Amino acid sequence: MAASEPSRYLARSLPRTLVPSSRHQALCWRRNASDQASSKASSAGLSDLESASSLTTTVSEDIIKSFQPIERARARKTQLPRSRYQFRSPKYDRGPLHPHRPPPPSDPSSRLFVPGPFSLPRVEQTFQSTVASDILTLLYVHNPPGFKPPVKAPRLRSWDDSSPYHKNRPLRGPRGGDVLRLLRHPITFNNIPKLERITLHSYVKQAASEHSGWLHVAGMAVQAISNVRVQTYKSKASVSQWHISPGRDSVAVKAELRGENMHHFFGKLVDVVMPKIKDWEGVKGSSGDSSGNITFGIEGKDMALFPEIEANYDMYPPKMLPGCHITIHTSATTDKDARMLLSALGVPFYGKLVN
Amino acid sequence: MSLSTPLRRSAATTARVQTSTTFICSQCRHATLLRRPKRPYQFTQLITLTDGSTFTHRTSSPAPIYRTTRDTRNALLWNPSSNKLKNIEDDEAGRLAAFRAKFGRIWDANTPVNEDADNKDGESAESKKAAAAAEAAAAQEEEDNLLDLISSFGQEEQGSKKKN
Numbered sequence: 124m125a126a127s128e129p130s131r132y133l134a135r136s137l138p139r140t141l142v143p144s145s146r147h148q149a150l151c152w153r154r155n156a157s158d159q160a161s162s163k164a165s166s167a168g169l170s171d172l173e174s175a176s177s178l179t180t181t182v183s184e185d186i187i188k189s190f191q192p193i194e195r196a197r198a199r200k201t202q203l204p205r206s207r208y209q210f211r212s213p214k215y216d217r218g219p220l221h222p223h224r225p226p227p228p229s230d231p232s233s234r235l236f237v238p239g240p241f242s243l244p245r246v247e248q249t250f251q252s253t254v255a256s257d258i259l260t261l262l263y264v265h266n267p268p269g270f271k272p273p274v275k276a277p278r279l280r281s282w283d284d285s286s287p288y289h290k291n292r293p294l295r296g297p298r299g300g301d302v303l304r305l306l307r308h309p310i311t312f313n314n315i316p317k318l319e320r321i322t323l324h325s326y327v328k329q330a331a332s333e334h335s336g337w338l339h340v341a342g343m344a345v346q347a348i349s350n351v352r353v354q355t356y357k358s359k360a361s362v363s364q365w366h367i368s369p370g371r372d373s374v375a376v377k378a379e380l381r382g383e384n385m386h387h388f389f390g391k392l393v394d395v396v397m398p399k400i401k402d403w404e405g406v407k408g409s410s411g412d413s414s415g416n417i418t419f420g421i422e423g424k425d426m427a428l429f430p431e432i433e434a435n436y437d438m439y440p441p442k443m444l445p446g447c448h449i450t451i452h453t454s455a456t457t458d459k460d461a462r463m464l465l466s467a468l469g470v471p472f473y474g475k476l477v478n
Numbered sequence: 479m480s481l482s483t484p485l486r487r488s489a490a491t492t493a494r495v496q497t498s499t500t501f502i503c504s505q506c507r508h509a510t511l512l513r514r515p516k517r518p519y520q521f522t523q524l525i526t527l528t529d530g531s532t533f534t535h536r537t538s539s540p541a542p543i544y545r546t547t548r549d550t551r552n553a554l555l556w557n558p559s560s561n562k563l564k565n566i567e568d569d570e571a572g573r574l575a576a577f578r579a580k581f582g583r584i585w586d587a588n589t590p591v592n593e594d595a596d597n598k599d600g601e602s603a604e605s606k607k608a609a610a611a612a613e614a615a616a617a618q619e620e621e622d623n624l625l626d627l628i629s630s631f632g633q634e635e636q637g638s639k640k641k642n
Contacts, residue, residue, distance in 0.1 A: 234514050242522070347539075350518055352518065384536075387535045394550050398555070398556065471555050
């Protein structure tokens with residue numbers, strides 16, 4: 124700050140001193156403290172300036188001659204150490220103002236970089252080759268040329284100004300409830316519903332009342348079937364029968380699958396595990412959060428049907444094998460579209476389909 | 479212990495208060511450790527479905543090939559129109575099939591005939607004759623079955639000899 128002050132004053136005062144003023148200085152009786160200070164500073168700053176530019180300094184010929192990087196590299200007998208040619212990301216992120224910033228996670232040199240995908244999953248191929256075009260055909264709505272859709276009422280209603288207290292209020296919620304549902308845009312080639320992510324969640328109540336082994340087994344089982352490292356979560360709710368108080372014990376395990384992992388998991392769930400579940404009717408038709416995400420659960424004994432757990436079933440204590448909730452997040456905005464996508468990919472639904 | 483529990487609780491409540499959805503753009507002075515993401519090792523596994531079709535997937539199971547016994551190709555839920563799967567018996571281990579291959583189908587229970595006979599017994603005294611006739615018929619059938627067994631035993635032997 125202190126170093127930049129003279130230059131700032133200089134920039135202001137230079138034009139004033141150089142431009143000849145029309146007013147005569149002697150006739151000006153008014154005197155400002157700021158004028159005085161700036162003129163003083165300008166004179167001090169000008170005296171500090173160097174007369175010659177630093178760019179005009181000449182370098183001696185022998186220094187220029189001796190600078191030959193290509194020759195030097197050729198003459199090198201051994202390879203440079205890795206640190207001289209390979210960028211290494213800093214271990215810590217020290218904030219946006221630090222000069223040494225880590226590269227973005229998409230950069231292969233980043234510490235957060237996750238390589239892949241390494242395979243083209245079967246589910247994704249099926250989706251691209253058949254399911255996408257089927258859904259596009261099924262959801263096509265033909266509008267004749269010149270058709271104009273009727274204008275809908277605004278989703279958030281305004282207040283009728285019957286009361287003076289209505290002024291500056293936020294808009295009223297939709298009619299018939301406070302929930303503002305997602306808009307459903309017409310399905311075109313660029314918004315065909317597709318799988319976005321799958322969440323596996325397992326709540327183990329015994330982890331609080333008994334030992335933490337329950338949580339370890341649940342984490343291992345969920346990681347084995349999903350190929351994703353799990354995260355543990357603490358309870359938010361208080362359940363006195365299970366001796367669970369909020370924020371005290373880790374009771375749940377979650378894995379979030381995206382991309383390649385998600386497609387492989389979905390494929391093996393539909394093709395291998397679901398047919399083997401005893402007396403299973405399918406996913407209940409009323410499941411879903413009415414915005415295109417569908418959840419169903421599988422029990423602990425059905426978790427053993429996954430090929431990964433079947434491979435070394437003895438590793439897991441059979442009583443401690445947890446059930447889990449599987450949430451399939453799709454890019455559809457209504458449950459109807461999501462259900463259409465999932466049933467096209469092979470998930471059976473039963474009962475009344477609620478949208 | 480009595481001291482530690484309220485402390486913990488207060489810490490938990492403050493933690494919950496701090497989590498908010500609004501992004502507060504304040505300078506953060508501490509350095510954040512960039513943890514390398516943990517990725518469990520994955521193998522490539524070939525899954526063979528019951529109809530012989532195969533596909534590969536990435537899995538944490540080290541077995542190179544996985545053969546399914548029950549999948550979408552032979553489950554009734556995925557093939558509702560298949561008559562073959564509708565009246566399938568509980569023969570997942572293949573024991574019943576093995577028994578039939580060895581001894582034929584003559585030991586199959588003739589359940590519908592017996593049920594009819596029972597119904598007739600319960601109805602009235604008049605139908606006793608019919609019931610007796612049915613029983614006789616059933617006994618006859620049983621005998622036939624036994625005769626069948628004997629005759630088929632020999633025939634099978636002959637057939638196998640002919641084949642050989």
